[in-house]
Amino acid sequence: MNYDIVIAGCGFTGTVIAFKSAMEGKRVLIVEKRNHIAGNMYDYIDEAGICVQKYGPHSFHTNNEEVYEFITQIGDWYEYILRARVMIDGKYTPSPFNFKTIDQYYPAPKAEILKQALVEYYNSAKKVTVVELLESDNELIREYANFLFEKDYRPYTAKQWGIAPEELDISILKRVPVRLDYTDGYFDDKYQLMPEGGFTSFFEKMLSNPLIDIRLNCDVLDLVEIDGNNIIFENELLNVPFVYTGPLDELFRYKYGKLPYRSLKFDMQIHNVDSYQETSGVAYPMAEGYTRITEYKKIPVQDIKGKTTIAVEYPVTYGTEEGKEPYYPILTENSKEMYKRYCELASKVNRLYVCGRLGDFKYYNMDDAVLRALEVYEDIRKTY
Numbered sequence: 140m141n142y143d144i145v146i147a148g149c150g151f152t153g154t155v156i157a158f159k160s161a162m163e164g165k166r167v168l169i170v171e172k173r174n175h176i177a178g179n180m181y182d183y184i185d186e187a188g189i190c191v192q193k194y195g196p197h198s199f200h201t202n203n204e205e206v207y208e209f210i211t212q213i214g215d216w217y218e219y220i221l222r223a224r225v226m227i228d229g230k231y232t233p234s235p236f237n238f239k240t241i242d243q244y245y246p247a248p249k250a251e252i253l254k255q256a257l258v259e260y261y262n263s264a265k266k267v268t269v270v271e272l273l274e275s276d277n278e279l280i281r282e283y284a285n286f287l288f289e290k291d292y293r294p295y296t297a298k299q300w301g302i303a304p305e306e307l308d309i310s311i312l313k314r315v316p317v318r319l320d321y322t323d324g325y326f327d328d329k330y331q332l333m334p335e336g337g338f339t340s341f342f343e344k345m346l347s348n349p350l351i352d353i354r355l356n357c358d359v360l361d362l363v364e365i366d367g368n369n370i371i372f373e374n375e376l377l378n379v380p381f382v383y384t385g386p387l388d389e390l391f392r393y394k395y396g397k398l399p400y401r402s403l404k405f406d407m408q409i410h411n412v413d414s415y416q417e418t419s420g421v422a423y424p425m426a427e428g429y430t431r432i433t434e435y436k437k438i439p440v441q442d443i444k445g446k447t448t449i450a451v452e453y454p455v456t457y458g459t460e461e462g463k464e465p466y467y468p469i470l471t472e473n474s475k476e477m478y479k480r481y482c483e484l485a486s487k488v489n490r491l492y493v494c495g496r497l498g499d500f501k502y503y504n505m506d507d508a509v510l511r512a513l514e515v516y517e518d519i520r521k522t523y
């Protein structure tokens with residue numbers, strides 16, 4: 140073995156570990172099954188000359204100083220405040236909903252009473268969850284909550300997770316915020332950023348160290364076998380750390396069954412107009428089949444006239460012809476139990492480090508993925 144570490148997956152997690160290892164003089168091999176680097180952050184210029192993101196819209200946001208320091212030491216970033224909208228009854232309203240939403244859908248006198256009631260009831264809090272609104276004992280607040288629930292959360296969530304609206308467990312909305320002022324912005328994080336030149340270019344910088352070799356179009360499962368406590372790599376016992384950022388059930392050849400995911404299909408379309416919709420991301424809860432449309436020339440802002448590229452986003456079943464990518468883990472008692480059993484197997488394998496959104500079977504924002512990678516790297520470092 141000519142390498143000091145082998146990493147499966149060239150997304151944020153694998154790339155951060157590769158970068159850190161190479162900085163300390165380690166020889167790194169990355170094995171990536173796709174034909175490109177950058178994982179789900181991969182972007183490219185399409186036929187309309189617009190930078191688009193193949194696996195859905197990504198903008199970076201974090202409150203974590205360590206993550207901020209890490210990413211800004213590698214490349215240049217600029218501030219990008221993501222604003223998003225929801226289309227309800229033919230009107231764009233802010234996402235998360237804010238007081239403008241109330242002004243848009245309520246007659247003025249009633250809107251004033253409702254806004255006042257919200258400020259008083261929640262002691263001037265900046266935001267609450269929709270579940271808290273639904274559980275309020277103030278009738279007017281509950282009426283507003285039901286309006287939002289029926290027009291947006293219920294149809295949107297049912298489509299997103301592929302369940303009938305009646306089956307919807309409202310507890311999955313526990314973290315969805317509703318703003319109690321006029322703040323217009325999707326995230327509240329201190330740092331909201333986009334990389335200068337795009338994500339793929341940022342990844343190229345992270346991977347530019349000559350100590351890093353990358354094998355694209357290569358499924359690590361064709362090279363690796365778990366033999367009891369050992370990892371066999373290309374028919375030889377692997378005696379260096381092996382970082383695996385793919386799905387854990389695949390590594391163990393589905394021994395305990397398949398972990399469930401929700402997938403997405405993106406229908407990319409080029410339109411001969413300057414602008415297609417009000418913001419880069421708009422949710423369409425009432426639309427048939429699709430949940431969201433992203434207009435890429437607005438994320439990042441690109442000065443291109445007469446053309447625009449949109450991606451219409453359809454949630455689909457994972458493991459089907461149209462649902463090839465595992466996007467969102469479906470967390471149920473069963474799936475969590477199955478994942479735990481896989482983790483028990485993984486913990487017995489020497490030099491195996493499982494991480495990333497797939498390895499950890501968790502939804503991670505990019506900053507969570509970076510932080511987790513930095514943590515795992517520290518563990519690996521102790522063994523060098």
Ligand SMILES: Cc1cc2nc3c(=O)[nH]c(=O)nc-3n(C[C@H](O)[C@H](O)[C@H](O)COP(=O)(O)OP(=O)(O)OC[C@H]3O[C@@H](n4cnc5c(N)ncnc54)[C@H](O)[C@@H]3O)c2cc1C
Nearest residue numbers: 148150151152172178179195197198359385495496504505
């Ligand atoms: C639609 C969507 C929008 C998102 N938007 C945002 C956003 O705006 N902001 C934000 O912070 N986060 C966002 N995220 C989350 C973000 O995508 C993740 O945080 C990020 O992908 C985590 O990086 P990762 O390296 O763990 O996983 P990935 O980026 O998925 O990388 C894993 C890599 O491993 C490779 N791999 C898997 N199996 C194998 C194998 N057997 N052999 C070789 N290679 C393998 C995969 O091909 C992939 O390239 C979004 C997620 C989705 C689904």
